[in-house]
Amino acid sequence: MRGGYMGKILFVNLTTSEIWEEELSQKLQQEFLGGYGIGARILYSRMKPHVDPLGPDNLFGIVTGPLTGTPAITGNRWVAVAKSPLTHTWGDANCGGTFGPALKRSGYDAIFVEGQAESPVYIYIQDGQVEIRDASAAWGKETWEAEAILKKDHGGTKPEAALIGPGGEKLSLISAVMNDEGRAAGRSGLGAVMGSKKLKAIVAGGSQLIPVARPAEMKKVRQTANKQMIKRDIWKFMSKYGTTGITGGSAISGDSPVRNWGGVGVKDFPDAEPIGKGLVDNYKEKSYGCWQCPIACGAIVEVKEGPYQVRGHKPEYETTGGFGTLLLNDNPESIIYLNDLCNRAGLDVISVAGTVGFAIECLEHGILTQEDVNGLELSWGNHEAIVQLVRDIVERRGIGNLLADGVKVASEKLGERSRPFAIHVHGQELPMHDPRLSPGYATTYMLDATPGRHTQGGSHIIEEGATHPYLGITELIADKYNYKGKGKKHKIMSNYIHTVNAAGICLFGDFCSTPEDLAQFLNEAIGEEFTAERILTIGERIAAIRTAFNVREGILPMEIKVPDRMVGMPPQTEGPLQDVTIDLKTQNEEYLREMGWDLKTGAPTIESLIRLGLADVAEDIS
Amino acid sequence: MVIPDKEGFMQVRIRLFGAIQMKTGWSDDSISLLQKATVAELLQALYEKDPGLQSMIEGKERALSALILVNSLDIKRKKGMNTVLSHGDQVDVISMISGG
Numbered sequence A: 001m002r003g004g005y006m007g008k009i010l011f012v013n014l015t016t017s018e019i020w021e022e023e024l025s026q027k028l029q030q031e032f033l034g035g036y037g038i039g040a041r042i043l044y045s046r047m048k049p050h051v052d053p054l055g056p057d058n059l060f061g062i063v064t065g066p067l068t069g070t071p072a073i074t075g076n077r078w079v080a081v082a083k084s085p086l087t088h089t090w091g092d093a094n095c096g097g098t099f100g101p102a103l104k105r106s107g108y109d110a111i112f113v114e115g116q117a118e119s120p121v122y123i124y125i126q127d128g129q130v131e132i133r134d135a136s137a138a139w140g141k142e143t144w145e146a147e148a149i150l151k152k153d154h155g156g157t158k159p160e161a162a163l164i165g166p167g168g169e170k171l172s173l174i175s176a177v178m179n180d181e182g183r184a185a186g187r188s189g190l191g192a193v194m195g196s197k198k199l200k201a202i203v204a205g206g207s208q209l210i211p212v213a214r215p216a217e218m219k220k221v222r223q224t225a226n227k228q229m230i231k232r233d234i235w236k237f238m239s240k241y242g243t244t245g246i247t248g249g250s251a252i253s254g255d256s257p258v259r260n261w262g263g264v265g266v267k268d269f270p271d272a273e274p275i276g277k278g279l280v281d282n283y284k285e286k287s288y289g290c291w292q293c294p295i296a297c298g299a300i301v302e303v304k305e306g307p308y309q310v311r312g313h314k315p316e317y318e319t320t321g322g323f324g325t326l327l328l329n330d331n332p333e334s335i336i337y338l339n340d341l342c343n344r345a346g347l348d349v350i351s352v353a354g355t356v357g358f359a360i361e362c363l364e365h366g367i368l369t370q371e372d373v374n375g376l377e378l379s380w381g382n383h384e385a386i387v388q389l390v391r392d393i394v395e396r397r398g399i400g401n402l403l404a405d406g407v408k409v410a411s412e413k414l415g416e417r418s419r420p421f422a423i424h425v426h427g428q429e430l431p432m433h434d435p436r437l438s439p440g441y442a443t444t445y446m447l448d449a450t451p452g453r454h455t456q457g458g459s460h461i462i463e464e465g466a467t468h469p470y471l472g473i474t475e476l477i478a479d480k481y482n483y484k485g486k487g488k489k490h491k492i493m494s495n496y497i498h499t500v501n502a503a504g505i506c507l508f509g510d511f512c513s514t515p516e517d518l519a520q521f522l523n524e525a526i527g528e529e530f531t532a533e534r535i536l537t538i539g540e541r542i543a544a545i546r547t548a549f550n551v552r553e554g555i556l557p558m559e560i561k562v563p564d565r566m567v568g569m570p571p572q573t574e575g576p577l578q579d580v581t582i583d584l585k586t587q588n589e590e591y592l593r594e595m596g597w598d599l600k601t602g603a604p605t606i607e608s609l610i611r612l613g614l615a616d617v618a619e620d621i622s
Numbered sequence B: 001m002v003i004p005d006k007e008g009f010m011q012v013r014i015r016l017f018g019a020i021q022m023k024t025g026w027s028d029d030s031i032s033l034l035q036k037a038t039v040a041e042l043l044q045a046l047y048e049k050d051p052g053l054q055s056m057i058e059g060k061e062r063a064l065s066a067l068i069l070v071n072s073l074d075i076k077r078k079k080g081m082n083t084v085l086s087h088g089d090q091v092d093v094i095s096m097i098s099g100g
Helices: A026-032 A035-046 A099-105 A143-151 A187-196 A215-229 A233-253 A277-283 A317-323 A332-345 A349-364 A383-395 A399-403 A406-414 A416-421 A440-447 A487-503 A507-512 A515-526 A532-552 A584-595 A606-611 A615-621 B019-024 B039-049 B053-058
Strands: A008-013 A018-023 A060-064 A078-083 A090-095 A110-114 A121-126 A129-134 A160-163 A177-179 A183-185 A199-205 A284-288 A298-303 A310-313 B009-017 B028-034 B064-070 B090-097
Touching: A008 A129, A026 A035, A026 A532, A035 A060, A035 A078, A035 A090, A035 A110, A035 A487, A035 A532, A060 A099, A060 A187, A078 A099, A078 A183, A078 A187, A090 A177, A090 A183, A090 A187, A090 A532, A099 A160, A099 A199, A110 A121, A110 A199, A143 A160, A143 A177, A143 A199, A143 A332, A177 A187, A187 A199, A187 A349, A215 A515, A233 A277, A233 A317, A233 A507, A233 B009, A233 B019, A233 B064, A233 B090, A277 A284, A277 A298, A277 A332, A298 A332, A310 A332, A317 A332, A317 A349, A332 A349, A332 A383, A349 A383, A349 A399, A349 A406, A349 A416, A383 A399, A399 A406, A406 A416, A440 A487, A440 A584, A487 A507, A487 A515, A487 A532, A487 A584, A515 A532, A532 A606, A532 A615, A606 A615, B009 B019, B009 B039, B019 B053, B019 B090, B028 B039, B039 B053, B053 B064
Parallel strands: A008 A110, A121 A199, B009 B090
Antiparallel strands: A008 A018, A060 A078, A060 A110, A078 A090, A121 A129, A160 A177, A160 A199, A177 A183, A284 A298, A298 A310, B009 B028, B064 B090
C-alpha cells in the first residue's frame, strides 16, 4: 500500500460558492512530492499569467507534504502558496504548528481557493464535509481572539485554524497567515491574498487516519533517528534556546544586519546576548513544540512589569535580529512586545522590522519629516517610538499606512532618494542573514523564485564548514569568498532544501537529523524507495517550475536587482565584513551553469525542462 | 601598550557563543599561551580544558559549524588555523546555525 497522502485536493470558489474535490494523482505526488512543489505545479497549470495578486483569479493554496501528520520527526509543516502581492513573483510561506496535520485528518492533502467572497467567510472542513461559513464574528479581530472564536462551537474533533489578522484584512502586503497564535507563514505577503478574498480562515479537523505505508518500520526509523538526534549538540541548543540563542553570536560574526544593513555589529551592537540568550533565560515561562515535535524550539514568554507587559510567544532569531540589531534596539521587553503585536495583527516580523529601519533612515536623511511621522521621535534604538510606529503600521494609521505595504512600495512613493535605504529584493524585505558573511545567501536571495528568502537552500548552509557525503558534497568549501567552484554545491543544497520543504518537515528537524533520515522517512511513509538522486531530482524539478512561474510572469531572475548594501557596495571598512564585495554575477553563473539554466536570463532552458518532464512548461516559456 | 603576563607568554581573550557556549558553560575567559601561538594551538588548549569542544568546532556536524574570529576578522580571511596570535588578541568562537 502507498501512504503519506490522503489522495484528495479540495477546491473552493468563493465567488460562486462552488466546492469540489479532485484526486491527487500519483504522478503529481511522485514528480512534486508535496508542499510548494505540488502547489507550484497546480498554480502553474491552472492560473493564467499576469493575474492581479489581490484579485479573484489568484489561486491561494495551503498544501501539506507526505510526511505531514506522520511519525516523521517534525512532520507538521504546511505551506501557503499564491502569486505574491509583495513581489509579484511565485509566493510561498512555510509554517509549523498544528494546522497541517489537522488539514490531513480532515481528509485533504491540500486546499486551493479562488474567487472572492462578498462578505467575510471562513471555510470549515470536517472529515470531508466542507462549508463556506460566515466569519463576521471573527472579522476585525486579532488572531488570538479570532482563532478562539473560530475553533469553538464546532463539536466533534477539535479543529485547527489557519487565519489572518487585521493585517491581512487591511491588505497589508507584508501580512502573514497564522496558526496556533504565534506561528506564522510570514513571507510573500500571503495574508493579503486571503484578505482580498475576504477569507478570514480555513478551519479543519477530523478523525481520518493519515496513511503510512509501513507503520512498524516508520516507528523504528523515528525511534532510531530520535535517539541519534538527542545526542547532537544542535538539538540540545535548539531545545533550550531555539533560534533566539544565536543572536549574540550573530551580531558579532556579521550574520546579523545592523542599523538597516549599514552598521557594524562589533561596533554598533557589541553585546546582543541580552536580547538573545538573555531574553530566553529571563522571560521564558515554558517551552512548547509544534505538533509532535521533539525539538520544541518554541516557548511562551512573559513580561510581568513595565510598559511592555505581555504574555506571548518567544521571538525567534529573525525577530530579535529585526527588532533588535537591525534597529539598534537592546530592550528585550520591547522586542517581546513587538513580536506579540505582529503575531496578533498577522504581520511578518521580518518585513515590519525592515520597514521600520527604512523609515528611520528616511527620517535621518530628511526624506521623511517630523510632521510626516506625526512628531514621533523615531531613531535607532528608541523602542518607545518603534513600538508606536508598528502600532501605526498595524492600524494603517498616518505614516503607518505608507509603510504597511513594505519598503518597496513606500520607497516608490517617497522617491529616488529613499531607494538606498529600501533593503529588499523584488519587494521582499531581507531576512537577518547577511550574505557578506555567507555569500551563498546572495544567490539564494536573488535567484530563488521567492526573492529574499533565508529558508531556501544554497551554498550558505555549508560555507562555514560542513560536508554532505550522502548528497554528494564530500569536500569543504575552502574559501567562501572564491566565487568560482561553489555552483554544484549550491545546486545540491538548494534542490535538497526544496525537497525538505515539500516533504512536510521542518528545516530545524532536518538540521537536527540527517538526509538519510529524510530518505528513510519518505521510504516508509510512502512505500517507495527514495535515494539521494531521487530527492535531488524532485528538488530540481520544483526549482524549475517555481522559476518558470516567474519567467512566465515576465520576471527574469538575472534581471532582479539587489540592494548595494547586501553585496558590499561599497564594502564596509571595519568589522568582520570589512572589504567584502560579493562577485554575485560569477557566483550566480556558476549555479546556473550547474542547473543547466540560461546564464543571461537565469531562466530554466528548454532542455533542462524537458529533462525534468516539464515539456508543457518548456513550450510556454520558449 | 599591553604587557604580556610573564616572559615568553601572552594573554588572549576568548569568547564563546551559541551552542558552543552552552556546551562548555562559560562564555568569556582569558588564556595564557606561548607568544606567537597559532589559532590551532589555542584550540588545542581549549580542547584539553573541554574535550567535547573539538567535535563541535572541527567535527563538521551538519548545519552546526564554527566561525572563528580574531579581532573580529574571520580566520579564513587570515591564515586559517595557522593565524598567529598576539598578546591582547580577542578570539570569538561562534557556532553558526543556518536558517532560523
